[in-house]
Amino acid sequence: MSGSLDSYLILSGILFAIGAFGFLARRNAISMLMSIELMLNAVNLTIVAFGAFVEPLSGHASVIALLVVAVAAAEATVGLAIVLAIYRNRRTPLVDEYHEMQQ
Amino acid sequence: MPIGDTIPLTPVRWEDVLFLALATLLIVSALLVVSLRDIIHCGLAMIVSFAALAGIYVLLGNPLLAATQVLVYIGAISILILFAIMLTQTKNAPARLVFQTQARLAAPAAAAIAVVITGVVLTTTWPAGGERLWTSTTQISTLLFTDYVLPFETVSVLLTAAVVGAVVLARRDPRESALAELPPGPAQDETPAGGEPGGEPGGEPGGERGRS
Numbered sequence: 001m002s003g004s005l006d007s008y009l010i011l012s013g014i015l016f017a018i019g020a021f022g023f024l025a026r027r028n029a030i031s032m033l034m035s036i037e038l039m040l041n042a043v044n045l046t047i048v049a050f051g052a053f054v055e056p057l058s059g060h061a062s063v064i065a066l067l068v069v070a071v072a073a074a075e076a077t078v079g080l081a082i083v084l085a086i087y088r089n090r091r092t093p094l095v096d097e098y099h100e101m102q103q
Numbered sequence: 104m105p106i107g108d109t110i111p112l113t114p115v116r117w118e119d120v121l122f123l124a125l126a127t128l129l130i131v132s133a134l135l136v137v138s139l140r141d142i143i144h145c146g147l148a149m150i151v152s153f154a155a156l157a158g159i160y161v162l163l164g165n166p167l168l169a170a171t172q173v174l175v176y177i178g179a180i181s182i183l184i185l186f187a188i189m190l191t192q193t194k195n196a197p198a199r200l201v202f203q204t205q206a207r208l209a210a211p212a213a214a215a216i217a218v219v220i221t222g223v224v225l226t227t228t229w230p231a232g233g234e235r236l237w238t239s240t241t242q243i244s245t246l247l248f249t250d251y252v253l254p255f256e257t258v259s260v261l262l263t264a265a266v267v268g269a270v271v272l273a274r275r276d277p278r279e280s281a282l283a284e285l286p287p288g289p290a291q292d293e294t295p296a297g298g299e300p301g302g303e304p305g306g307e308p309g310g311e312r313g314r315s
Binding site for chain 2: 052065067071076
């Protein structure tokens with residue numbers, strides 16, 4: 001089971017689906033950011049699994065996964081700063097109370 | 104005494120047991136992240152899921168990426184998220200509802216994503232060998248500093264820009280600190296003409312300054 005690509009890809013698909021559900025369903029903006037991190041982790045798992053099982057991709061997949069990790073860190077930094085900036089104005093981290101921005 | 108490939112007296116391989124344990128831990132903690140009521144507990148479950156994923160990277164023969172996962176995700180991103188949680192905790196208004204009203208639509212949609220991905224994976228014949236390849240750190244670093252130099256440098260510029268942007272976004276404007284003493288209310292919501300009506304994030308600091 002641990003020696004086949006399929007099991008890793010299925011695991012990654014389930015993880016991505018959980019992250020997508022959390023992003024769509026949670027009310028808290030920070031929970032949504034955490035769900036984005038879960039989805040990015042799922043994508044990274046897919047990349048690394050392909051790199052581990054497909055010979056020509058061996059090193060390239062790891063490099064791309066490292067770049068994804070760096071971009072995820074940048075995304076988390078800016079996302080949390082935006083959440084904090086909105087929180088200072090609105091006094092709530094719940095996204096469904098941000099509807100004033102629609103005007 | 105070396106440990107054999109399989110559990111003694113059974114044909115079950117150690118790697119399969121490890122994979123099942125780590126995968127179960129990953130899925131369960133990810134489910135806890137999206138379903139727990141207290142957001143601090145969500146953050147702690149997220150750390151557990153990051154750690155389980157680092158273990159899976161080790162199983163995939165990629166120790167450098169596992170170390171990066173521990174350093175960056177558990178060491179940096181989790182701490183950042185926990186700090187943000189602590190800064191945005193509201194005592195007087197606890198979150199009564201965890202999920203939005205669209206959660207009952209989101210659940211079947213996410214289940215559909217999982218089913219579709221599983222079906223595609225199972226019905227496709229991947230050009231994959233049967234055994235895992237060990238990815239050495241030498242291999243990764245050679246590629247990173249030859250073929251991937253340009254993305255590497257771009258990512259460093261991106262990280263610098265992200266840090267500067269985060270400081271600009273999250274900084275409290277000194278002229279606004281007097282306004283922060285006021286009780287929050289609908290009176291603050293009426294933005295004067297200086298506020299940008301657009302929804303783009305770049306308009307945020309400009310809108311703040313226009314208000315003060």
